[in-house]
Amino acid sequence: MTPRTGALSDVRVVDLTQMLAGPFCTMVLADLGADVVKVEPLSGDMVRELGPFASDDTMWAFGGYFQSVNRNKRSIALDLKSPAGREAFLSLIDSAHVVVENYRSGVMDRLGLGYEMLAERNPALVYAAIRGFGDERTGASPYREWPAFDVVAQAVGGLVGINGRPGQPTKAGPGVGDLFPAVLAAVGILAALRDAERTGRGQFLDVAMADAVLALCERIVYQHSYTGAVPAPEGNGHPMLSPFDIFPCVDGWVAIAAHRDHFWARLCGLVGRPELASHPDYATNAARVQHRDAVATLITDWASARTRDEVVEVLGGQVPCGPVHDAESLTHDAHFAARDMLVRLAQPGSSQELAVVGSPIKLAGTPVDTFRRAPLLGEDADDLLLEAGYDEARIAALRSGGALAPRPV
Structure with missing residues (x-):
């Protein structure tokens, strides 16, 4: 195993998660x-x-979705319903600091692998669960x-109810x-x-x-408790700030947030209407909210009489603004290049290195500066079990008994 670097290089996480929420947490x-x-x-x-x-992928071992949230991990595939598979899993717990899972409530307990059971074996273990x-x-x-997925959480937590245009609640x-x-969950861990x-x-x-979605929508709670209002979708604007919106250009859109009075005065000068300041x-912002239209x-x-680049050239650095990027245009933005936010990783079965989003967490002393592609299914099983004290004969027995997945081809 290549020595790890980084602020958490002495931490081992056993990751039982699937889909998006759990894998993103453990990838962080x-x-x-x-x-x-x-x-x-x-x-x-x-x-x-x-x-x-x-x-040109000839393997289809995984695609972009899996690669995007499972980089920098090692993989072992076990049958946790079998005694041998559970024993192998428990051998990993002995050296773990953290377990993360996103099963439905009670699944791990029914397997005999819930928090209380694992804590008896490893009292210092941090056990994190992400559930609907x-x-x-x-x-x-x-x-x-x-059960819950993203759209359900967005709806129940209040986000869908304030997103979109009036009368058209929309998920993010x-x-x-x-x-x-x-x-x-990563912060809690x-x-x-x-x-x-x-x-x-x-x-x-x-x-x-x-x-978590309700916490993300914190504004609607205090608006309701303080005023009795029930916030509803308002498009791209903001009920308490103006201007704070998305505006059309000849060839695209820009975001402009000049709600603070000194930014508004500067904006007025830049667009040739200094008298409106x-x-x-x-x-004042309060007056502009009353006259938002x-x-x-x-x-x-x-x-709308200028291109997106022309608008950004005039306003950039003067008032808060930015281009509305799509997936293609953001790849050409010098900001993301300078910040290493587009990382290319090898793709098994393909001759290409393909881009995923890099880490937005930038630590000066222990930087995130290397990335390993997502693992093949069970790619690291032998190394992990050898580290846990198994010998090659026991590993072979696990495979022949069906508790451990075959080596990836």
């Missing part, structure tokens, strides 16, 4: 240096089959048995119902690890996807 930890051991069922994480696949509606250990929701494009819970360092005792923690209908018309008339 892996990017920061943790040794993340992905324990998959014999058939593999179901995302392996979802693609998209490279045009949480775990009864921290708060027994009446929905705790319900990216899977924020998975991704934000994942990031919060780091806090629990710090506590375990002090006390020698681990703990159970969980993040409910619906809870002190006009009583526009001089007139403000939007003013900016739209100016921006």
Whole structure:
């Protein structure tokens, strides 16, 4: 095994997660240096089959979805329903600091591998769960048995109800119902690890996807409790800020957020209307909110006569603004190149190296500067079991007994 670097290089994470939320959480930890051991069922994480696949891929071992959230991990595939598979799994727990799973409530307990069972074996273990509606250990929701995916979490947590245009509630494009819970779970894991360092005792923690989305939508709660209002979809604007919106250009769109009065004054000068900076209908944010349609018309008339690049050239660095990128145009943005936010990884079965998103967490002293492609199913099983004290004969017996997946071809 290549020595790991990074802030978490002395942390081992046993990762039982599939799909998006759990794998994204553990990838954040892996990017920061943790040794993340992905324990998959014999058939593999179901995302392996979802693609998209490279045009010249001859293996179809995994596609872009799996690669994007499973880099920097090692893989072993075990049958946890078999005694031999559970024994092998428990051997990994002995050296683990963290376990992460996103099964439905009770699944791990029925396997005899729930938090209490694992904590008896490894008292310092931090056990994290990401579920749609949480775990009864921290708060027994009446929905705790319900399965959930991103769109459900976005709906229940309040995001769909305020997103989109008036009368058309819309889910957010990216899977924020998975991704934000994942990031919060990573934060919780780091806090629990710090506590375990002090006390020698681990703990159970969980993040409910619906809870995380509600936290993301924190504005709607105080708006309602303070004013009685029920926020609804408002398009790209903001109910309390103006201008704060997306505006059309000749060849695209730009975001402009000049709601603070000094930015508004600067914007007025840049678009050739300096007299509006002190006009009583526009001089303050409160006034501009009352006259938001007139403000939007003013900016739209100016921006729609120019290209996106021309608008950004005039406003960039003067008032908060930015181009509305699509997947193609952002690959040419100098910002993302300078920040190493597009990382190319080898793709098994393909001659290409293909791009995934890099890590947005930039540590100056322990930088995230190397990436390993996502693993083939069970690619690291032998190394992991040898590290856990198995010899080659026991590993062969595990395979012949069907508790361990065959070596990948």
